[in-house]
């Protein structure tokens with residue numbers, strides 16, 4: 001057994017590969033606040049073209065990308081309809097409300113991660129002085145590692161459009177969704193990413209998750225929309241200078257790290273299968289690169305002890321609300337098998 005640390009806490013923990021560092025080293029740089037950075041401009045054109053949009057904006061984080069999107073779609077007193085577990089509602093400090101006076105209208109998710117069409121329709125307010133103006137539907141794909149069914153994405157975005165709402169996708173893990181969807185349709189990830197993106201007026205993508213770049217996200221949309229987002233990015237302190245160094249890493253990820261996401265999905269599957277049948281463990285079958293594990297019965301109180309047992313063996317995972325294992329570029333078969341063995345050992349020794 002090796003002592004190599006295995007970090008399942010998130011797909012954000014990856015180290016840039018040597019090839020990615022080389023691409024960064026060679027990047028041509030300029031001051032992006034003046035629009036002068038050729039590597040940033042190239043990345044923005046690359047991702048916009050890939051996803052079928054007129055324009056894109058490179059931003060430091062996915063949180064800032066969603067903030068720029070919501071504040072570009074909505075004015076003060078507008079609202080966005082969003083899932084209870086959506087990152088841009090629950091996990092971003094309430095930024096849209098704090099910085100934009102934009103009210104969220106959260107809805108409960110169905111078991112498959114979708115928002116019921118009837119719930120969306122019922123949440124859209126009539127034009128009446130009592131109500132905030134319903135302005136935007138925000139979906140997330142993947143959501144907690146779940147791929148939203150494509151016919152659902154089409155139906156929900158069509159419904160929103162028919163009611164005069166804009167549509168934003170938090171596609172932090174859009175390419176995980178695209179790879180999983182391609183496995184279903186027999187198509188390729190680029191085609192599926194574009195088919196999903198085309199249902200929306202704006203799409204945010206993270207380079208710093210499964211794609212393996214150190215920092216950065218992109219927001220895609222129309223020229224007008226991106227011009228508004230550009231102003232908000234500046235206001236939020238996201239105007240960066242020689243950020244082509246980071247954009248080069250993101251471009252490298254788009255060129256080399258999309259198809260390989262299938263490996264992460266296979267490792268998540270291997271982990272889930274390895275854990276099947278342990279009494280007290282409920283393992284949610286993963287659709288992409290995230291495995292959720294719930295402890296039940298006598299095991300319920302043992303999650304902190306289990307996490308410590310794993311940490312003692314150099315295996316990190318999180319248990320913020322459920323035990324979560326995320327596979328990524330820096331996790332391999334050996335790491336997955338070590339985690340399975342360590343978890344089995346924990347339950348054997350404790351009964």
Ligand SMILES: *Cc1c(COP(=O)(O)O)cnc(C)c1O
Nearest residue numbers: 061062063064087088140170172
């Ligand atoms: C990680 C993530 C974000 C943004 O995260 P940052 O840490 O701000 O880059 C947004 N949405 C989803 C679904 C995410 O997983």
